[in-house]
Amino acid sequence: MINIILKKPLNPIVIGKIGKAYGILGWIKIFSFSENKEKIFSYFPWFIFKQQKWEMIQIDKWKKHNNNFIIHIKNIIDRSMISKFTNLEIFIEKNTLPILKKDEYYWNDIIDCKVFNTRKTYLGKVINLIRNQNSDVLIIQNHLEKNNLKKIMIPFVHKKIVQCINITHKIITVIWN
Structure with missing residues (x-):
């Protein structure tokens, strides 16, 4: 050894x-x-x-x-x-870290994922996740205009709000306006 x-x-x-x-x-x-x-x-x-x-x-x-x-x-x-x-x-x-099963991921894998709604509108990039008493929350940052940063908080409720997570391509699809 x-x-x-x-x-x-x-x-x-x-x-x-x-x-x-x-x-x-x-x-x-x-x-x-x-x-x-x-x-x-x-x-x-x-x-x-x-x-x-x-x-x-x-x-x-x-x-x-x-x-x-x-x-x-x-x-x-x-x-x-x-x-x-x-x-x-x-x-x-x-x-x-332990090897995960299919469709499992670590939080750090979600950071920098691009987030789109189901209409394929780009919402922004995941910059953080926070643990809440009721559910985890995705913190997404979007550049609306040149010097205007907007943060969006989306509850991380799998299948109800978060439809799909593709870690390989770093894309998350959500039901969100």
């Missing part, structure tokens, strides 16, 4: 964000973007992009803390060392 240590991710995706330092012993808060929050600890190695270069970080301990987590990074011994990580995004290599 060959061990390959990645210096940087080849196909990075964001899976979380680092928050503020916690305590004086080098712990820091993190926010998981995975649907099951604790799943973030199933995807390693983690990478950060700091001062224009990639760095792999190794977690030696983690704990659930309130609704999120705190972590301790190997070789970090105090608050001043860990404070330099505040507000950095946590990346993983995309191939670390």
Whole structure:
């Protein structure tokens, strides 16, 4: 078996964000973007992009803390060392994620999809998704005029509003005016 240590991710995706330092012993808060929050600890190695270069970080301990987590990074011994990580995004290599079944996709696959209504009118491009109590919401940005950006929020209700998602061609069809 060959061990390959990645210096940087080849196909990075964001899976979380680092928050503020916690305590004086080098712990820091993190926010998981995975649907099951604790799943973030199933995807390693983690990478950060700091001062224009990639760095792999190794977690030696983690704990659930309130609704999120705190972590301790190997070789970090105090608050001043860990404070330099505040507000950095946590990346993983995309191939670390489980392979999906047909017609399944990850949220990051939907970003940058072009959205058309059923009359083939271009509505814009997906720039984000947000989780709502009732349903997820597509955030779509459209350039109506030269300097006029318009954001459209469309509930992500499969088959009722979102008719078709073609990840290969990056196209989503919706029932929307």
